[in-house]
Amino acid sequence: xxxxxxxxxxxxxxxxxxxxxxxxxxxxxxxxxxxxxxxxxxxxxxxxxxxxxxxxxxxxxxxxxxxxxxxxxxxxxxxxxxxxxxxxxxxxxxxxxxxxxxxxxxxxxxxxxxxxxxxxxxxxxxxxxxxxxxxxxxxxxxxxxxxxxxxxxx
Amino acid sequence: xxxxxxxxxxxxxxxxxxxxxxxxxxxxxxxxxxxxxxxxxxxxxxxxxxxxxxxxxxxxxxxxxxxxxxxxxxxxxxxxxxxxxxxxxxxxxxxxxxxxxxxxxxxxxxxxxxxxxxxxxxxxxxxxxxxxxxxxxxxxxxxxxxxxxxxxxx
DNA sequence: TTAAATTATTTACATTCTTAACAATTTTAA
DNA sequence: TTAAAATTGTTAAGAATGTAAATAATTTAA
Numbered sequence: 600x601x602x603x604x605x606x607x608x609x610x611x612x613x614x615x616x617x618x619x620x621x622x623x624x625x626x627x628x629x630x631x632x633x634x635x636x637x638x639x640x641x642x643x644x645x646x647x648x649x650x651x652x653x654x655x656x657x658x659x660x661x662x663x664x665x666x667x668x669x670x671x672x673x674x675x676x677x678x679x680x681x682x683x684x685x686x687x688x689x690x691x692x693x694x695x696x697x698x699x700x701x702x703x704x705x706x707x708x709x710x711x712x713x714x715x716x717x718x719x720x721x722x723x724x725x726x727x728x729x730x731x732x733x734x735x736x737x738x739x740x741x742x743x744x745x746x747x748x749x750x751x752x753x
Numbered sequence: 754x755x756x757x758x759x760x761x762x763x764x765x766x767x768x769x770x771x772x773x774x775x776x777x778x779x780x781x782x783x784x785x786x787x788x789x790x791x792x793x794x795x796x797x798x799x800x801x802x803x804x805x806x807x808x809x810x811x812x813x814x815x816x817x818x819x820x821x822x823x824x825x826x827x828x829x830x831x832x833x834x835x836x837x838x839x840x841x842x843x844x845x846x847x848x849x850x851x852x853x854x855x856x857x858x859x860x861x862x863x864x865x866x867x868x869x870x871x872x873x874x875x876x877x878x879x880x881x882x883x884x885x886x887x888x889x890x891x892x893x894x895x896x897x898x899x900x901x902x903x904x905x906x907x
Numbered sequence: 908t909t910a911a912a913t914t915a916t917t918t919a920c921a922t923t924c925t926t927a928a929c930a931a932t933t934t935t936a937a
Numbered sequence: 938t939t940a941a942a943a944t945t946g947t948t949a950a951g952a953a954t955g956t957a958a959a960t961a962a963t964t965t966a967a
Contacts, residue, residue: 603812608758609806609809609810609817609821610809610810610823611806611809612806612808612809613805613870613873614802614805614806615893616877616893617873617877618877618880618881618889618892618893618896619780619783619784619787619798619876619877619880620798620802620891620898621900622776622779622780622781622783623784623798623891623895624896625776625825625896625897625900626773626776626780626898627823627900628901628902629772629773629776629899630773630777630780630901632902633773635784636776643922643962644773644774644777645922645923648768648774651765651766652763652765652766652768654766654767654878655763655764655765655766656763656764659763659804660946661943661946662944662945662946663763667763667765669778669923670924672925672945672946672947673924673925673926673927673946673947673948674924674925675946676946676948682766685879693945695764695807696932696933696944696945697930697931697932697933697945698932698933698944698945698946699932699944699945699946700945700946707960714853716767719767719771722773723770723772723773723904725772725904726772726773726899726902726904727772729898729899729902730895731896734891734895735772737867737888737891738772738775738892738895739769739770739772739775739932741883741884741888741892742772742775742776742778742779743775743779743864744883744884745779745782745783745883746775746778746779746781746782747782747787748783748879748880748883749784750786750879750880753935765931797953799953814914814915815914816913816914824954824955825956825957826914826915826916827915827916827917827918827920827955827956827957827958828954828956829915829941830915830917837920837958837960850913850914850961850963850964851914851962851964852913852914852915852962852964853913853914853915853917854914854965886947891923
């Protein structure tokens with residue numbers, strides 16, 4: 600039975616040639632799967648990014664982490680509040696600058712993060728299996744180029 | 754002078770190996786540039802997607818367009834309202850189904866869309882220049898695989 | 908012909924992102 | 938040394954986006 604107006608019949612026109620559009624569709628799908636995998640941890644992709652930076656760079660300030668992730672520092676407040684309320688991260692007063700907070704994983708956070716990473720790697724493997732030999736480093740390299748491109752203001 | 758805590762000094766750990774994280778960073782950057790290019794048109798990436806589908810598939814219903822773009826049909830209402838208020842798109846009563854609206858570009862919308870596409874292609878060329886021979890079709894193919902991947906629920 | 912499904916729509920809500928402002932503190936420059 | 942400028946975390950407000958549930962009108966299926 601022909602299903603009129605099913606998505607197979609749709610002409611996507613220029614969208615099918617735009618890297619930005621394809622990036623968006625891919626990103627939404629992989630983020631949804633990430634969220635499903637990590638829902639039992641109560642962790643979103645954004646929270647995972649913060650945790651990963653804190654784990655590898657203990658003692659960084661909120662602003663430094665925001666900059667590393669391309670976020671605004673004001674958005675860090677509620678994120679860190681949330682991670683603190685989950686007893687995963689703690690703010691400690693910075694020795695050198697009394698304005699800023701140094702962030703660390705709590706002992707429980709260290710264990711939590713290890714289990715979380717195991718789940719994230721399952722998710723990643725599911726998507727990496729779609730890529731042929733050599734394609735993963737290549738797509739990551741291309742994505743880095745796109746992420747770091749700063750076109751001149753016209 | 755050594756700049757402590759500058760982003761070059763940060764260890765991204767697992768993030769540097771996650772396709773989802775890299776996708777996110779690339780997508781945000783390319784969408785921001787898209788938005789800058791199209792701000793004088795008042796068009797966001799989301800609105801451009803709808804316009805592109807309407808232009809190539811005149812007469813489609815709102816629900817069909819939402820499905821094509823992976824959006825919820827309730828989100829289409831305000832989008833179409835906005836495009837109608839800009840005199841770019843018009844809702845016409847469907848001949849076959851009095852519940853639904855068929856969407857078309859207005860005469861002005863046709864001209865508008867052509868100018869818009871010219872600007873979008875400038876934006877696209879800026880990013881495509883980052884890719885070597887053969888890399889654009891390859892990344893689009895990989896992104897399609899990632900976008901269409903439906904992992905089995907565990 | 909009745910029951911079930913679909914369409915566009917509205918409403919509400921949660922997220923996320925931006926922007927601007929603020930007090931406390933640090934840095935820079937006179 | 939001191940005054941001005943910049944930075945930090947924070948709060949608050951607003952825009953954008955996505956999701957979920959409900960509704961009336963209409964169509965489809967039993």
